[in-house]
Amino acid sequence: MSDLNPGSNVTAHFMDGTAVEFKLISLHVTYFVGINSFGHTVLVPFDNVKYLERNAL
Secondary structure (H helix, E strand, O other): OOOOOOOOEEEEEEOOOOEEEEEEEEEOOOEEEEEOOOOOEEEEEHHHEEEEEEOOO
16 A cells, blocks of 8 residues: 555445545555545545555546
8 A cells, every 4th residue: 555645546445345536635554534525534444445446647
């Protein structure tokens, strides 16, 4: 995850098969903080995430 930096656009792929795009604010050991498409700042625990994927622009 070294290429995931604050300001990166990422897609979180969740355990239930859904995927959501975020603008990454910060990355921590057990969670990440991002802004979703509605403009809401959210804290997402990694327990619910299969993997994060950096979106190419």
